[in-house]
Amino acid sequence: MTVDLVLENLKAYMGGSVEECCIAIEDGRIFKLGKETQMPKAETVLNLGGLLVLPGLIDVHVHLRDEGKAYKEDFYTGTAAAAAGGFTTVLDMPNNSPVTMSAETLKRRMETAKAKAFVNVGFYSEFPSETREIEAIIKAGALAFKLYLGEQVGGLNIDNDKALEEAFKTVKSKVPIAVHAEDKKMLKKVEGRLKREGRGDIDAFL
Numbered sequence: 001m002t003v004d005l006v007l008e009n010l011k012a013y014m015g016g017s018v019e020e021c022c023i024a025i026e027d028g029r030i031f032k033l034g035k036e037t038q039m040p041k042a043e044t045v046l047n048l049g050g051l052l053v054l055p056g057l058i059d060v061h062v063h064l065r066d067e068g069k070a071y072k073e074d075f076y077t078g079t080a081a082a083a084a085g086g087f088t089t090v091l092d093m094p095n096n097s098p099v100t101m102s103a104e105t106l107k108r109r110m111e112t113a114k115a116k117a118f119v120n121v122g123f124y125s126e127f128p129s130e131t132r133e134i135e136a137i138i139k140a141g142a143l144a145f146k147l148y149l150g151e152q153v154g155g156l157n158i159d160n161d162k163a164l165e166e167a168f169k170t171v172k173s174k175v176p177i178a179v180h181a182e183d184k185k186m187l188k189k190v191e192g193r194l195k196r197e198g199r200g201d202i203d204a205f206l
Contacts, residue, residue: 056088
């Protein structure tokens with residue numbers, strides 16, 4: 001059998017330790033790991049000069065600002081940087097313009113990512129104002145929900161405990177919920193005190 005690619009003269013983590021080995025790849029997937037003598041023939045052979053080969057990393061918190069804030073970052077630049085750093089999957093935060101909090105917006109962002117991304121992109125959604133829309137967002141492909149408690153970002157009223165509880169119950173264990181758990185009033189109070197004290201040292205920002 002002939003595979004697409006063999007990577008030789010590399011190091012990889014196998015069986016609890018870093019070992020010198022080779023990797024055969026077929027159809028974009030690892031076909032075999034082993035010594036050079038164990039490798040099948042390949043259309044292309046690359047000598048990696050003893051480099052350490054790691055699985056693709058996953059970043060679960062990125063801001064790819066396509067649409068209203070693309071001047072900061074977009075799917076092209078953000079995922080190109082991810083690929084350069086060894087990240088093969090990134091998860092996009094929902095506090096965009098417009099905010100990702102509907103099935104329609106999520107689907108549109110997915111289509112944009114398909115045309116521009118260099119790596120796999122998953123998506124968070126903010127909570128919509130109507131909990132009945134949550135199921136449609138999950139079905140559209142949201143991997144998780146993100147809730148910002150410091151300030152109003154999505155449609156859900158963050159000051160309404162009953163609404164928060166209902167949203168959490170609707171999601172249940174279908175997808176994870178990540179929470180930005182600031183208390184804005186407390187932060188402003190502490191910030192004001194530190195300013196009055198003339199604090200500008202590093203500890204004042206921690």
